[in-house]
Amino acid sequence: MIEDDIYRTSSQFRLWSYTESSLNTLRTTTNNIASERVRAALRRARERHLSATPSATGTPQPGSDAEEKDIECLTPEEELVLVRYYCEKTVELGDTYRPPLPTNVRATAIQYLRRFYLTNSPMTYHPKSIMACALFVATKTDNYYMSLRSFAEGIPGDTTPDDVIAPEFLLMQGLRFTFDVRHPFRGLEGGVMELSAIAQGQGKPAPHLPQHTPETLKEGILNLAPPAVPASSITDRIGRAHGATRELLKSAAQMTDAYFLYTPSQIWLAAFLIADRPLAEFYLDTKLGGPIDPSAMETDTSNTQNTLSELRTKLLQVLADCAALLQSYTPLSSDPDQMKSLKRIAKKLYHCQNPEKVNLKRDTAAPRLTPAGDGGTVTSESETERLAKKRKLEMESKQRGGHDVFGPELVPDRTRH
Amino acid sequence: MALSPFASRSPSLTVASPNSALRLKASAVPRSTGQAVATKAQSNPERELTEQLNDDVRRKYTKGKKLGEGTYAIVYLGHFREDPSSCVAIKKIKVNAEYKDGLTMDAIREVKYLQELSHRNVIALHDVFSSKDQNLNLVLEFLPGGDLEMLIKDGDIHYGVGDVKAWMGMLARGVWFCHENFVLHRDIKPNNLLIAADGEVKLADFGLARSFADPYLNMTHQVITRWYRPPELLFGAKQYSGAVDVWSMGMVFAELLLRVPLLAGMSDLDQISKICEAFGTPTEENWPGVTQLANYVTDKAVPLQGRDFFLRQFPTAGPVGADLLMSMCVLDPRKRATALQVLQHKWWTAEPRPTKNEDLPRKSGTKKMGDDLARRGGDNDDGPFKNAARQLDFGGMK
Numbered sequence: 078m079i080e081d082d083i084y085r086t087s088s089q090f091r092l093w094s095y096t097e098s099s100l101n102t103l104r105t106t107t108n109n110i111a112s113e114r115v116r117a118a119l120r121r122a123r124e125r126h127l128s129a130t131p132s133a134t135g136t137p138q139p140g141s142d143a144e145e146k147d148i149e150c151l152t153p154e155e156e157l158v159l160v161r162y163y164c165e166k167t168v169e170l171g172d173t174y175r176p177p178l179p180t181n182v183r184a185t186a187i188q189y190l191r192r193f194y195l196t197n198s199p200m201t202y203h204p205k206s207i208m209a210c211a212l213f214v215a216t217k218t219d220n221y222y223m224s225l226r227s228f229a230e231g232i233p234g235d236t237t238p239d240d241v242i243a244p245e246f247l248l249m250q251g252l253r254f255t256f257d258v259r260h261p262f263r264g265l266e267g268g269v270m271e272l273s274a275i276a277q278g279q280g281k282p283a284p285h286l287p288q289h290t291p292e293t294l295k296e297g298i299l300n301l302a303p304p305a306v307p308a309s310s311i312t313d314r315i316g317r318a319h320g321a322t323r324e325l326l327k328s329a330a331q332m333t334d335a336y337f338l339y340t341p342s343q344i345w346l347a348a349f350l351i352a353d354r355p356l357a358e359f360y361l362d363t364k365l366g367g368p369i370d371p372s373a374m375e376t377d378t379s380n381t382q383n384t385l386s387e388l389r390t391k392l393l394q395v396l397a398d399c400a401a402l403l404q405s406y407t408p409l410s411s412d413p414d415q416m417k418s419l420k421r422i423a424k425k426l427y428h429c430q431n432p433e434k435v436n437l438k439r440d441t442a443a444p445r446l447t448p449a450g451d452g453g454t455v456t457s458e459s460e461t462e463r464l465a466k467k468r469k470l471e472m473e474s475k476q477r478g479g480h481d482v483f484g485p486e487l488v489p490d491r492t493r494h
Numbered sequence: 495m496a497l498s499p500f501a502s503r504s505p506s507l508t509v510a511s512p513n514s515a516l517r518l519k520a521s522a523v524p525r526s527t528g529q530a531v532a533t534k535a536q537s538n539p540e541r542e543l544t545e546q547l548n549d550d551v552r553r554k555y556t557k558g559k560k561l562g563e564g565t566y567a568i569v570y571l572g573h574f575r576e577d578p579s580s581c582v583a584i585k586k587i588k589v590n591a592e593y594k595d596g597l598t599m600d601a602i603r604e605v606k607y608l609q610e611l612s613h614r615n616v617i618a619l620h621d622v623f624s625s626k627d628q629n630l631n632l633v634l635e636f637l638p639g640g641d642l643e644m645l646i647k648d649g650d651i652h653y654g655v656g657d658v659k660a661w662m663g664m665l666a667r668g669v670w671f672c673h674e675n676f677v678l679h680r681d682i683k684p685n686n687l688l689i690a691a692d693g694e695v696k697l698a699d700f701g702l703a704r705s706f707a708d709p710y711l712n713m714t715h716q717v718i719t720r721w722y723r724p725p726e727l728l729f730g731a732k733q734y735s736g737a738v739d740v741w742s743m744g745m746v747f748a749e750l751l752l753r754v755p756l757l758a759g760m761s762d763l764d765q766i767s768k769i770c771e772a773f774g775t776p777t778e779e780n781w782p783g784v785t786q787l788a789n790y791v792t793d794k795a796v797p798l799q800g801r802d803f804f805l806r807q808f809p810t811a812g813p814v815g816a817d818l819l820m821s822m823c824v825l826d827p828r829k830r831a832t833a834l835q836v837l838q839h840k841w842w843t844a845e846p847r848p849t850k851n852e853d854l855p856r857k858s859g860t861k862k863m864g865d866d867l868a869r870r871g872g873d874n875d876d877g878p879f880k881n882a883a884r885q886l887d888f889g890g891m892k
Contacts, residue, residue, distance in 0.1 A: 083674070083675060086610070087610055088609045088610060106543070107543055110543055196543040196544045196547065197542070197543065197544055201542065213596070214596070217595075217596070217597075217599060217602050218602055218606055220704055220705075220707070220713075222599070225594060225595040225596065238594070242596045245596040245597065246624065246628045249597065249630075250544050250545075250548055250624055251544045253544075253547065253622075254605055254609070254622035254623075254630070255606075255609045256602060256606040256609070257606050257607075257609060257610050263708070266708075
């Protein structure tokens with residue numbers, strides 16, 4: 078049994094690995110379904126509202142004609158931007174705890190969010206209500222246990238334990254009850270340990286590369302082309318590359334589709350290539366052998382060497398693709414243009430949020446016993462009104478509340494109906 | 495790490511893997527979410543996509559009669575809808591009204607690890623789905639042969655060393671596989687070792703399992719049912735390894751040979767005394783660092799037992815078998831055998847050969863499976879066995 082076989086039995090590989098095109102198809106499908114349902118739900122709400130206020134027929138409803146035409150729903154790309162924004166917020170939320178939540182827990186929570194929104198739309202379930210729950214579930218699944226109460230207390234603002242836990246089951250269902258996330262962090266630590274050992278002349282040559290010895294390995298690592306940022310010693314160089322890679326794994330690897338498209342080891346190796354290319358290539362050479370010397374090609378290359386070289390070429394291509402993906406990432410909050418478009422999306426979402434899914438707590442308190450096919454007229458007319466009012470009040474008090482980890486509301490509040 | 499082409503002994507085996515992985519990935523995808531979903535979407539736009547996927551899973555099974563009930567879960571017999579002659583066990587986890595923090599840790603652990611572990615000697619989790627009222631249903635492999643505890647206790651059942659070798663071999667392979675996947679089971683004992691219709695032993699109840707901690711990170715020591723708990727945990731070690739499971743395996747091995755638990759302590763302190771009496775007192779000499787452990791105590795100094803003790807105490811195992819048992823019962827966890835070393839031991843190839851599955855003694859235990867699965871992780875509700883680590887001490891993790 079080799080490690081690849083083990084990885085292929087993991088839920089991350091079985092359920093959460095995609096090609097670029099299958100990922101796009103899935104997101105488009107999710108978006109289509111959610112858009113349909115939002116339109117239907119808003120139509121129902123309007124009909125109920127009209128039938129409940131017959132006296133209003135004479136006076137035209139402001140805005141209702143415009144809304145009648147068509148509700149503009151989010152596109153899959155817009156949904157993705159929104160989810161990414163809340164993934165960035167998850168990192169910040171993790172920082173508000175004392176001590177801050179471990180990187181692993183935050184990274185798991187982010188992947189939970191990203192997985193959840195493959196088959197759910199932000200129009201149906203607002204990421205703001207899902208993110209805290211994802212982070213709490215990650216503390217449970219990643220062995221960083223804290224009580225729900227102290228978790229909720231750690232969230233700036235007035236989030237209650239009930240707010241946090243309400244979408245738990247929904248989230249877990251969206252995760253298809255797979256909680257294990259394979260991160261690239263451990264692989265990086267292992268690689269760094271190997272390189273440090275090599276630098277100290279204690280490297281272990283790969284059994285299939287008999288030409289390597291601890292001495293030649295040490296000589297190799299000491300004679301590499303210099304890194305982009307000069308380092309004082311090889312230890313310093315490894316340390317810097319380690320730190321830079323870790324930062325990439327904590328940010329770009331989390332906020333892009335890297336986990337869906339690549340394996341944990343591909344991700345850390347790609348990030349390592351960005352951090353210090355000569356060092357990363359040297360590391361690969363200790364495993365796969367260097368490039369084959371073309372002059373020797375005809376004569377004395379063994380089968381193993383050929384296969385390794387072939388593998389090396391393929392792997393480098395995959396790593397280059399992955400590195401390009403990682404480098405394409407810039408944090409939303411540091412980019413005014415992206416923030417501007419985020420605000421526009423948030424505003425749009427405000428108008429196309431599914432009104433029947435707003436109150437998750439109610440869903441939990443009285444679980445819907447709806448059999449398949451129920452259109453979901455779950456809220457009575459008066460209930461809808463009540464919820465709208467409650468929501469308005471909550472939002473107003475939130476705005477007065479000042480500091481909020483989620484930042485100020487992205488759009489000024491506007492009451493529906 | 496996974497998918498690294500570099501990890502294994504044989505380059506010829508490994509070299510093809512990253513690419514075949516990519517190929518596999520490409521071909522695996524349409525079967526999973528992506529395309530299934532695309533066709534579903536048209537069929538029923540009124541259901542959320544996630545609900546549709548869940549419905550698909552749920553509809554694969556039919557639920558039959560109740561097999562057992564505990565405080566934690568109800569276990570039903572189930573069948574694949576498309577093949578009514580097939581059997582599965584459906585474990586419906588009860589919503590715990592007292593636990594306000596959402597899904598309990600036992601349930602989370604069990605689901606998390608069983609989703610990842612697929613091996614002949616680990617109980618298979620076929621599917622998970624939710625039913626109305628937000629109940630969690632685990633579709634598990636149906637294991638009608640009872641458990642090892644039943645066989646040990648039943649005086650009418652006679653078994654020999656070949657049978658013990660077969661059972662222990664299956665247990666050791668299951669534990670090795672968990673460790674190979676960086677998972678500690680942390681509750682190995684005879685009634686968590688269930689038996690399939692074909693006689694195969696399966697490791698069950700992952701309610702206390704966790705993955706290996708990163709170096710220097712603490713874990714709780716309040717795990718493993720007391721009689722099977724190793725000295726390092728009794729002494730309060732917060733950093734430990736797969737050696738804890740190997741100790742439990744050793745205790746199961748001894749119990750299979752003796753047909754009574756080897757070290758049945760009445761309290762944690764009593765358990766430590768019994769370990770000292772049986773194997774010797776842990777000291778700095780035989781276990782460097784042991785006196786630094788938080789709960790280190792000793793009453794009397796018993797000299798370390800040698801090979802003679804094991805030969806005398808377990809004559810049925812034969813000298814090679816006694817050696818193996820001894821290697822699993824080493825006090826210092828760093829010197830204890832690993833699961834891999836257990837598997838590499840020469841006892842397995844010594845005479846007598848392990849009994850073939852079809853010739854192993856057996857008993858019908860459908861009801862037992864129901865009860866075993868309905869138990870909370872680490873819990874045990876029949877009287878004389880009320881010695882379980884009932885509650886995880888999360889305070890110890892800080």
